[in-house]
Amino acid sequence: MAAKTFKRKDGRKPEEFRKPISAKVGIIPNADGSAMWQSGKTIAIAAVYGPKELHPRNQRDPAAGILRCNYNMLSFSVTDRIRPGPSRRSTEISKIMEWALEPVLLIDKFQSMVIDVHVNIIQADAGTRCAAINAAAMALAHAGIPMKSLVSSIAAGKLDKTVVLDLDKYEDSEFEEGEGSTDIPMTFTPDGKLTHIQIDGKISKEQLKQAIELAKNAAKEIYEVQKKALKEANKK
Amino acid sequence: METPHINQERIKKFLSEGKRFDKRKLEEFRELEIETGVSKNAEGSARVRLGKTEVLVGIKMNVSTPYPDSPNKGNLMVTAELLPLSSDRFENGPPKFPAIELGRVLDRVVRESGFIDVEKLCIKEGEKVWTVFIDVYSINDDGNIMDAAGFGIIAALKTAKIPKYDEKEEKVLFGELTDNPLPLAKHTPISLTFHKIGKDFIVDPTREEEDISETRITIGSYDGNISSMQKGEKASITLEEMDKILELNEKAWKDLFKKLEKFVK
Numbered sequence: 070m071a072a073k074t075f076k077r078k079d080g081r082k083p084e085e086f087r088k089p090i091s092a093k094v095g096i097i098p099n100a101d102g103s104a105m106w107q108s109g110k111t112i113a114i115a116a117v118y119g120p121k122e123l124h125p126r127n128q129r130d131p132a133a134g135i136l137r138c139n140y141n142m143l144s145f146s147v148t149d150r151i152r153p154g155p156s157r158r159s160t161e162i163s164k165i166m167e168w169a170l171e172p173v174l175l176i177d178k179f180q181s182m183v184i185d186v187h188v189n190i191i192q193a194d195a196g197t198r199c200a201a202i203n204a205a206a207m208a209l210a211h212a213g214i215p216m217k218s219l220v221s222s223i224a225a226g227k228l229d230k231t232v233v234l235d236l237d238k239y240e241d242s243e244f245e246e247g248e249g250s251t252d253i254p255m256t257f258t259p260d261g262k263l264t265h266i267q268i269d270g271k272i273s274k275e276q277l278k279q280a281i282e283l284a285k286n287a288a289k290e291i292y293e294v295q296k297k298a299l300k301e302a303n304k305k
Numbered sequence: 306m307e308t309p310h311i312n313q314e315r316i317k318k319f320l321s322e323g324k325r326f327d328k329r330k331l332e333e334f335r336e337l338e339i340e341t342g343v344s345k346n347a348e349g350s351a352r353v354r355l356g357k358t359e360v361l362v363g364i365k366m367n368v369s370t371p372y373p374d375s376p377n378k379g380n381l382m383v384t385a386e387l388l389p390l391s392s393d394r395f396e397n398g399p400p401k402f403p404a405i406e407l408g409r410v411l412d413r414v415v416r417e418s419g420f421i422d423v424e425k426l427c428i429k430e431g432e433k434v435w436t437v438f439i440d441v442y443s444i445n446d447d448g449n450i451m452d453a454a455g456f457g458i459i460a461a462l463k464t465a466k467i468p469k470y471d472e473k474e475e476k477v478l479f480g481e482l483t484d485n486p487l488p489l490a491k492h493t494p495i496s497l498t499f500h501k502i503g504k505d506f507i508v509d510p511t512r513e514e515e516d517i518s519e520t521r522i523t524i525g526s527y528d529g530n531i532s533s534m535q536k537g538e539k540a541s542i543t544l545e546e547m548d549k550i551l552e553l554n555e556k557a558w559k560d561l562f563k564k565l566e567k568f569v570k
Binding site (some may be wrong): 098121191194290 | 392504
């Protein structure tokens with residue numbers, strides 16, 4: 070296999086996370102729940118407001134509560150400044166976040182209400198949607214929103230012929246050797262179900278299965294970090 | 306959440322006795338904490354905590370054409386966003402008046418004080434100059450975002466480094482910074498806001514106090530010079546009160562200058 074000889078630019082092994090991984094809960098006093106997630110150089114902060122009345126009224130769902138996510142990158146979070154405000158990309162990621170989180174939420178009883186999750190990327194080095202989802206899941210739990218469990222998000226992928234974990238910005242957007250780069254962000258429940266997957270690139274069925282397995286195991290470690298951060302916040 | 310009427314009345318009553326809910330004196334700021342280099346892709350950045358209020362400020366630079374009326378000067382752009390993340394009062398969507406005013410007032414503090422030597426940001430007269438983007442984001446709003454953002458801007462500008470510029474290719478090498486700091490003046494423009502509640506003037510209001518402010522005056526000043534001012538909200542002030550504010554500003558400026566020096570030289 071090529072895996073043995075393949076070297077990543079930052080010296081990581083194929084199945085290795087970026088360091089540091091860190092999580093903190095309760096970072097925004099105004100919010101009902103809040104959390105920070107850092108993977109390597111990527112930092113996301115999330116705040117939850119709600120459940121609260123949904124306006125305008127015509128968007129209300131009389132049968133269940135609504136989760137509304139809002140993903141935003143700060144203008145200076147990337148090397149080439151982005152214009153403040155929503156974009157097509159941020160609109161899609163906001164929806165992807167809702168889909169990734171909804172399967173574990175028990176918000177049927179919050180009829181006609183909304184739970185707002187605002188996530189901002191302070192510093193970006195690829196993997197921002199995964200960081201956003203990890204922070205959002207912790208913030209929702211911190212806000213006391215009824216949930217079956219947390220969700221944990223991580224990307225696997227492929228660089229040339231090698232399946233790898235947790236691509237950084239260089240690997241995601243500049244790596245061009247051989248077959249190039251494939252990015253597969255995924256989100257898992259603690260019992261190993263997928264609530265979100267996207268693929269950008271090119272990968273065979275066999276290698277995709279490998280990548281999913283790799284990410285699933287990594288998600289377990291992320292879950293432990295999330296849980297620990299929540300417990301620490303509750304001690305205070 | 307709006308501040309309940311009963312709290313508003315209580316705050317006013319307290320102030321008339323010279324007291325505040327958090328035991329501060331009328332002219333006393335909350336604890337200030339500044340961290341720089343908090344966002345590594347920015348040319349400069351700062352996180353400011355003023356009590357429970359928190360803001361992030363980032364500096365980005367790019368090369369663009371100068372304005373026709375200032376062919377040998379760099380450009381400056383200050384944008385402020387009141388993130389919905391920071392308070393349930395803020396919503397998504399196009400910036401509303403408070404965010405627009407915040408950006409414009411802070412822009413004048415930096416611009417009018419001559420803090421950035423914009424002539425040194427000229428690469429080729431009439432063709433290429435640096436543009437400095439200062440972006441302010443609220444992270445937690447417990448009042449006085451305005452002053453906190455002003456402190457953050459100073460800290461971020463003072464620690465910023467200019468990106469590398471490839472003169473042959475005529476493009477900025479984003480992500481690669483030189484060791485060159487921004488061309489800044491020796492003086493430090495500090496922006497401070499004074500709020501009138503009843504007969505009294507206070508500094509650094511909490512969210513609740515800000516809600517009952519009758520009028521506010523924001524002053525940008527350095528070394529005894531006043532370079533920008535903005536009066537907001539409806540109540541009028543007498544000339545005697547104006548004198549008092551100017552006096553308060555001088556004292557507060559010295560106090561804050563000392564505090565800022567602890568974090569950035």
